[in-house]
Amino acid sequence: SLGYNTFKTVYIKLDSENKKIEEKEKINDLCNRKIIENRKLLKYANDYINFKKYNNGYNQAYDKEMFFEKYENQLISYNAADEYLKSSGFEKINEETIKELQNNIADLNNEISKNIIDIKNIKNSINDLNYIRQQWDIYMNNNRFEEPKKQQSKNDIEL
Numbered sequence: 001s002l003g004y005n006t007f008k009t010v011y012i013k014l015d016s017e018n019k020k021i022e023e024k025e026k027i028n029d030l031c032n033r034k035i036i037e038n039r040k041l042l043k044y045a046n047d048y049i050n051f052k053k054y055n056n057g058y059n060q061a062y063d064k065e066m067f068f069e070k071y072e073n074q075l076i077s078y079n080a081a082d083e084y085l086k087s088s089g090f091e092k093i094n095e096e097t098i099k100e101l102q103n104n105i106a107d108l109n110n111e112i113s114k115n116i117i118d119i120k121n122i123k124n125s126i127n128d129l130n131y132i133r134q135q136w137d138i139y140m141n142n143n144r145f146e147e148p149k150k151q152q153s154k155n156d157i158e159l
Helices: 007-060 064-070 072-087 095-142
Strands: none
Touching: 007 064, 007 072, 007 095, 064 072
């Protein structure tokens, strides 16, 4: 017995529990989108750091055309990373940036895990409430006032 003294409170509680689940699922969707974005930023931050030396080499190269032909993929990756990170508001990209992005992803994953546990607990609460509701329905159906059936008299029976 969960102490719900009126049937109405069971319905109100069921409604609020379902809303809590919806809210937590919305938060998880948002977290998943942020994780995707942070992973993309992380990939570009790694490319930026790994290929920066090729950009420096290109800038110092005597024969820029030959250098570009030799390291085209690395230079293209560096420039794409530089452009994307700057357009995303990153001024300085270094190992600290990578740590920060990895921490963001870990925090978002922790939030999702916590919400999944909360949702599981809320669903258990909903099951309990549904059980109470079913018991109430059974009780109400068994105790419904029915009109007494009219007794048939011997005269009503046709032979």
